[in-house]
Amino acid sequence: MTKTKLQKSLRDSVVTRWAMLLLVGFVLAANYYFYDALSPLKSTLTKEFGFTSTDFGTFVSVYSIPNVFFLMAVLGGIILDKLGIRRTGFLFVAFMAFGALVTAYGASDIYINDGFGYAFMSSFLPGYSPELKMMLLGRFLFGLGAETSIVVISKIIVKWFKGKELAFAFGVKLAFARTGSFLAFNLSPVLIESQSGWTLAIWFAAFLVLAALLVFLIYMLFDLKLDKQVKQEGLLASTDEFHISDITKLLTNRSFIYVTLLCLTFYSAVFPFLSFSSDFFLNKFNLSIKESGFISSMLPIGTMIFTPLFGFFVDKYGKAASLMIYGSIILVVVHLTFAFTNLSPYVLMVILGLAFSLVPASMWPSVAKMVDEKRIGSAYGLMFSVQNLGLWAFPILAGVVLDSTNPTAAETLDYTYTMIMFAGLGIIGLVFALLLKREDKVSGYGLELPSNSK
Numbered sequence: 272m273t274k275t276k277l278q279k280s281l282r283d284s285v286v287t288r289w290a291m292l293l294l295v296g297f298v299l300a301a302n303y304y305f306y307d308a309l310s311p312l313k314s315t316l317t318k319e320f321g322f323t324s325t326d327f328g329t330f331v332s333v334y335s336i337p338n339v340f341f342l343m344a345v346l347g348g349i350i351l352d353k354l355g356i357r358r359t360g361f362l363f364v365a366f367m368a369f370g371a372l373v374t375a376y377g378a379s380d381i382y383i384n385d386g387f388g389y390a391f392m393s394s395f396l397p398g399y400s401p402e403l404k405m406m407l408l409g410r411f412l413f414g415l416g417a418e419t420s421i422v423v424i425s426k427i428i429v430k431w432f433k434g435k436e437l438a439f440a441f442g443v444k445l446a447f448a449r450t451g452s453f454l455a456f457n458l459s460p461v462l463i464e465s466q467s468g469w470t471l472a473i474w475f476a477a478f479l480v481l482a483a484l485l486v487f488l489i490y491m492l493f494d495l496k497l498d499k500q501v502k503q504e505g506l507l508a509s510t511d512e513f514h515i516s517d518i519t520k521l522l523t524n525r526s527f528i529y530v531t532l533l534c535l536t537f538y539s540a541v542f543p544f545l546s547f548s549s550d551f552f553l554n555k556f557n558l559s560i561k562e563s564g565f566i567s568s569m570l571p572i573g574t575m576i577f578t579p580l581f582g583f584f585v586d587k588y589g590k591a592a593s594l595m596i597y598g599s600i601i602l603v604v605v606h607l608t609f610a611f612t613n614l615s616p617y618v619l620m621v622i623l624g625l626a627f628s629l630v631p632a633s634m635w636p637s638v639a640k641m642v643d644e645k646r647i648g649s650a651y652g653l654m655f656s657v658q659n660l661g662l663w664a665f666p667i668l669a670g671v672v673l674d675s676t677n678p679t680a681a682e683t684l685d686y687t688y689t690m691i692m693f694a695g696l697g698i699i700g701l702v703f704a705l706l707l708k709r710e711d712k713v714s715g716y717g718l719e720l721p722s723n724s725k
């Protein structure tokens with residue numbers, strides 16, 4: 272009787288569970304769209320508001336402050352286990368939407384013409400413009416919501432796909448994220464040319480995140496219906512319950528430490544680079560904003576194709592630790608080539624796309640081999656918080672290096688030292704990847720083995 276009921280639950284319908292992935296995939300794509308939407312606008316922000324490279328780097332990095340200094344990704348995971356998917360998801364997607372709207376408001380004419388908060392933002396830290404301060408506040412709130420909403424979406428995928436096409440669903444989830452980035456790099460440069468003003472690019476991104484909140488509400492209806500059918504939420508809450516000892520166990524696991532440090536260094540050499548990449552191409556190759564945005568978007572478009580392919584390879588043939596080493600080597604070679612040669616950025620971005628697929632496709636499933644399933648939420652939350660340390664520090668450092676290695680009113684910016692910094696991060700990441708492979712021989716987690724053999 273019960274069995275018949277379970278077989279007929281919503282998650283047993285292929286169409287329904289992939290429709291759920293489509294809904295939460297939209298939320299994720301909007302998240303990544305907003306994260307990247309201002310990257311092609313660096314030179315516009317300098318022209319309109321006098322942003323320096325350090326200001327821009329600070330703006331990019333403020334996203335990570337709640338996740339690094341308030342451990343929001345870890346706390347969000349605990350809140351998720353306590354309050355459940357619907358309430359936690361709604362709360363954090365709402366933070367994301369509110370933060371996105373505040374960011375757009377900070378750049379708007381209404382605000383600049385003595386709108387709400389302008390006088391207050393002008394009353395302290397005179398070294399920072401009131402526009403920058405309001406936009407920083409907005410991105411801070413956006414970051415507070417965005418990282419935890421990724422953790423919520425991961426749990427949603429487990430809820431609907433566990434025991435079904437889980438790995439493939441995770442691959443498709445990453446493809447949605449990359450689609451958001453791809454669209455941001457191509458649409459923002461078009462929207463700044465709009466008749467209604469360049470800020471349309473930011474408003475569009477903010478309303479997309481607001482739309483994501485509405486889409487999440489639709490998802491919640493299905494989630495509620497599924498819970499009524501199988502009472503699954505109670506089951507998940509008991510298996511995923513958080514204990515402080517979970518964190519100490521993770522911190523004494525050498526393989527976990529190496530993979531977390533690789534996550535920190537690898538992503539610090541990719542996401543902050545991506546945030547500056549459009550401006551880098553614009554300056555180094557003397558391209559238009561549109562063209563340089565398009566080149567940046569070749570990285571996410573490559574990963575949309577390669578990540579599921581490498582995921583399939585890891586599932587079937589293993590070699591995850593080796594693939595992380597190959598990805599790290601490619602990353603270093605590409606960044607050094609960017610620094611010291613004039614080779615086509617189109618080709619290099621496609622090659623970088625290989626690295627940006629090899630490492631994520633093998634890193635995230637490997638964690639599941641080295642950590643108990645009941646600790647996987649804490650593990651991912653901890654990795655995200657550590658990773659955000661890099662996403663916080665390196666955009667600022669990139670801006671500081673740029674400002675200090677270029678004369679004040681330089682016509683074009685020289686990115687050589689900034690690229691050397693990113694290559695250096697890649698080299699440190701390579702060391703962690705090598706240590707991880709060596710440690711695997713001792714710990715026996717089987718990172719080099721196919722998925723189903725462990």
Ligand SMILES: N[C@@H](Cc1c[nH]cn1)C(=O)NCC(=O)O
Pocket residue numbers: 302303306418421445448538542631655658
């Ligand atoms: N923690 C996220 C960071 C991010 C970047 N853009 C929006 N969020 C992350 O690293 N996700 C994993 C990935 O491979 O995208």
